[in-house]
Amino acid sequence: MKLLFLWGPQSIFTGSLFKHYGYFGETIGYFERKKSFDISVMDAGVELFAYRDYVRELDKTELLLLYIEPYNIESSIKIARVAKGINPKIKIFAFGVAVNYMPEFMMNSGTIDAVPLNSEWELCIEDYICYLNKKISNDDLSPIIIKEGDQWIKGNKVKSLEGNLWGHPALSKLPIDKYFKLTGRKQLEINVSKGCPYPCTFCAEHVIFGKKDKRRSVDNLIDFIDQTHTIADQYYFSAATYTLDEDYVKEVNNRIINLPYQVKWRAVTRIDRVNEEMLRELSEAGCYKISFGVETLSSNLQKDILKPISQEKLLSTFEMCKKYKIIPRALIMVGLPGQTKEDIKYTYDKLNEWDVEVRAKEYFPYNDMLRKNNVTMNDIKKLDRTEFYHNPVPDISYSEFMQLLYRNKDI
Structure with missing residues (x-):
């Protein structure tokens, strides 16, 4: 499956880089370690991308994993709307601090297909991928909301990622030189x-x-x-x-x-x-x-x-x-x-x-x-x-x- 991890556009704040390494980068690292996905990364929180860059990536993406902070909600929702326009078949899973605060607001934005209801983002994403591939029952879903037509499916099986399985920041995928320079x-x-x-x-x-x-x-x-x-x-x-x-x-x-x-x-x-x-x-x-x-x-x-x-x-x-x-x-x-x-x-x-x-x-x-x-x-x-x-x-x-x-x- 082709995954695109995308941090929504925002002004650059170096004091929040720990989130780029941690919340964003470690989630990527968890899936990179599995070696079963084709992963691309766009960190628009620190890099400027042309519209054509988004088009090229979104056009070939099956699952967009959109990281959203409270201060880039508007721009992230716009990106999600663009993604659906470019690639109507794309699925969008939004996660991040803002999503945990207001999951229903995100689902009501009209462009997002699924969100987590807790911060075990790796396990929620993993279960959503299994759901898309029909490899998990609704009863076994982590706490997530999935849009299916006009209905919302809610998972409620609480799971926790053991400390030895936490991902490392995906240094090969992240713009590390940019972080260092900033x-x-x-x-x-x-x-x-x-x-x-x-x-x-x-x-x-x-x-x-x-x-x-x-x-x-x-x-x-x-x-x-x-x-x-x-x-x-x-x-x-x-x-x-x-x-x-x-x-x-x-x-x-x-x-x-x-x-x-x-x-x-x-x-x-x-x-x-x-x-x-x-x-x-x-x-x-x-x-x-x-x-x-x-x-x-x-x-x-x-x-x-x-x-x-x-x-x-x-x-x-x-x-x-x-x-x-x-x-x-x-x-x-x-x-x-x-x-x-x-x-x-x-x-x-x-x-x-x-x-x-x-x-x-x-x-x-x-x-x-x-x-x-x-x-x-x-x-x-x-x-x-x-x-x-x-x-x-x-x-x-x-x-x-x-x-x-x-x-x-x-x-």
């Missing part, structure tokens, strides 16, 4: 976990991937490093809270330390999920930077977003990182509901006083979207990352707001 470094990125038990109100992780922390097996991770260390200068181990599973972290540390070459890498975690012994071991294993989800130093806002953090704990953790030559990085949010100019200034001033690297990100109303019964295209437009200014902060101009964000090198 970031200015040869950094490879790989998902080490999906899901998060914490209820932070602004975050999509637990909504998309569930509250259970699911991990790539250590053997699988080390195998990827072993295959790619000659082309990568460093790695990003993508996880909402990398150090949540302490036994896993210890095993990874020990395995990396015993490799015959050095590995430089970074990760993200929470302030309350590290201690001095762990930081020392992380440093010995090559971890050079840890980003911590600080969000805000306003105690009232911390309560609102269900993420209280004491300043004493923050400062002591940052100092321990520096002690072991790990760069601490604070991830903060601008535009949180109820946030004031004074809140933002106080947060910046404190972090600068503590000599901590800061990355600001705009607040997006992802979870508000889940509470809407009927999502409209006007709602979708609010998720356009080229606009940014969705939740203005009193007394902060648009220019000031944008400058706060563009201090971030990973826009």
